[in-house]
Amino acid sequence: MGQRPRKLTPEASPLHQLGAEMRQIREDRGLSLRELEKKVRFSHSYMARVERGDQTPSADLVAAYDRELNAGGSLIRLHKRIISDSESSASRRVYVSNPGLHVSKTPVSLVGDEGSEAPSSEGISVPVRTDDGRIIHVSLSRRAMLGALGSAAALSAAPEVAAAASSRSARLVSGMDPIEHFRATRRVLIDNDNLFGAHKVIPIVKQQIAAIKELREQRRGADRRALIQLQTQFSELCGWLTQDIGDFRASQHWMQQALEASHMSGDPELTNFILARRSQLAGDMHDAIEAVDVAEAAEDMATPGSRLAAVAATYGAHGYALRGEKDAAQRAYEHAHELRQNMDPDPASPWGVWLDAAYIEVQRAHSLSVLGEHAAAAEGFHQAISELPPGFHRDRGVYLGRAAVAHAGAGEAEQAAAMGLQALSIGLETGSARISRELAQLDGQLNQWRNVPGVTDFKEAMSEAVLRQV
Numbered sequence: 001m002g003q004r005p006r007k008l009t010p011e012a013s014p015l016h017q018l019g020a021e022m023r024q025i026r027e028d029r030g031l032s033l034r035e036l037e038k039k040v041r042f043s044h045s046y047m048a049r050v051e052r053g054d055q056t057p058s059a060d061l062v063a064a065y066d067r068e069l070n071a072g073g074s075l076i077r078l079h080k081r082i083i084s085d086s087e088s089s090a091s092r093r094v095y096v097s098n099p100g101l102h103v104s105k106t107p108v109s110l111v112g113d114e115g116s117e118a119p120s121s122e123g124i125s126v127p128v129r130t131d132d133g134r135i136i137h138v139s140l141s142r143r144a145m146l147g148a149l150g151s152a153a154a155l156s157a158a159p160e161v162a163a164a165a166s167s168r169s170a171r172l173v174s175g176m177d178p179i180e181h182f183r184a185t186r187r188v189l190i191d192n193d194n195l196f197g198a199h200k201v202i203p204i205v206k207q208q209i210a211a212i213k214e215l216r217e218q219r220r221g222a223d224r225r226a227l228i229q230l231q232t233q234f235s236e237l238c239g240w241l242t243q244d245i246g247d248f249r250a251s252q253h254w255m256q257q258a259l260e261a262s263h264m265s266g267d268p269e270l271t272n273f274i275l276a277r278r279s280q281l282a283g284d285m286h287d288a289i290e291a292v293d294v295a296e297a298a299e300d301m302a303t304p305g306s307r308l309a310a311v312a313a314t315y316g317a318h319g320y321a322l323r324g325e326k327d328a329a330q331r332a333y334e335h336a337h338e339l340r341q342n343m344d345p346d347p348a349s350p351w352g353v354w355l356d357a358a359y360i361e362v363q364r365a366h367s368l369s370v371l372g373e374h375a376a377a378a379e380g381f382h383q384a385i386s387e388l389p390p391g392f393h394r395d396r397g398v399y400l401g402r403a404a405v406a407h408a409g410a411g412e413a414e415q416a417a418a419m420g421l422q423a424l425s426i427g428l429e430t431g432s433a434r435i436s437r438e439l440a441q442l443d444g445q446l447n448q449w450r451n452v453p454g455v456t457d458f459k460e461a462m463s464e465a466v467l468r469q470v
Helices: 014-028 033-040 044-052 059-068 074-092 112-117 142-149 159-165 178-196 198-216 221-244 248-265 268-284 288-301 307-322 326-341 357-370 374-387 393-409 413-430 433-449 453-465
Strands: 124-129 135-140
Touching: 014 044, 014 059, 014 074, 033 044, 033 059, 044 059, 059 074, 059 198, 178 198, 178 221, 198 221, 221 248, 221 268, 248 268, 268 288, 268 307, 288 307, 307 326, 307 357, 326 357, 357 374, 357 393, 374 393, 393 413, 393 433, 413 433, 413 453, 433 453
Parallel strands: none
Antiparallel strands: 124 135
């Protein structure tokens, strides 16, 4: 006997009202969640959470409900009104003073747990200085963030992105096969993400995923498998972008979507890559056990001699550092180097092509910083920065921020402040939460040297950069 559906409470919040309406229309059409799952290609568990009001639905899910249940646009209109009201509420309450939080903790949502959990939200984690001088992180909508910055550069999307991905459907691009269009668009989006920041790219990536899903209905055989592979790649990209802006719940959602699609694609190497990426995400979330266990599973799954085995071992090594196991972390990094040196990868494989000795060493530097080996960490980051190609703008900002934190940990205040200023400039351009988290930590570390001239300059720049009000 199936579990009795939980009684809904539409009066509890607008999200509960939307969920109740979605369930009512579905039941009026005589469909179970399992039956609807086959039509809309969203998991029944995700839909159940949405109907209960436990999770904000993506725009894609609401549109799928509306279409398959013949709701005549009513669900879409209700969803848009709720999102608009939430963003308006966020823009009125940006300034936050919450003494109970530390700068390194999870971002505070201004619109409640529902808004922060939405995989489709375009939230950005930004630093805010409180009345007592600390910096905390606050989740803002992209609209509020852009309005607060008032930056013409932030408001204008890169022309390359608009040119390559302006249409919702790949079929509208003349003279190019739709599948090749998606591949070319993904390459352009990746390039522009590094140059201009994730928050500009995320909406376009989501549009591409929706277009791929539409096109899958019309294709069969090899074309459909190619589209599923592309959907996996775009979902993984969305997982990375949301990871970079600090929206870890959304990142987990997109990585789960990527993992499920990778199984459908029939490409075990792609599945292997997604598993390795999930270990990296767990490391960013400071989930040491998950980082190690998923990395080990990915390495076991990898073809012997493949590059992906070394990728997985690299991410697993940071998990040991998060657990405070210095010797185990060092052994894991040496193991990653050994795997890389002895690998015989398929030259046609696109996965993990960026892995080289320098990449492993910059990950080791990050782990050394976590383990309190600040001088060695700073040296590792300096080496990584010197070897970065010119196009890796945001990554340079991340490494600068981490190097600054390492210098502060080593008691080198002026050098820490100088590198922090460089990282701050890139952070403002890209909106990367990875950079802002490092700078918030640095800001706290430098309090003991606040009268040092270089430190004073950094703190003044941080005060000007963070959002006090909208």
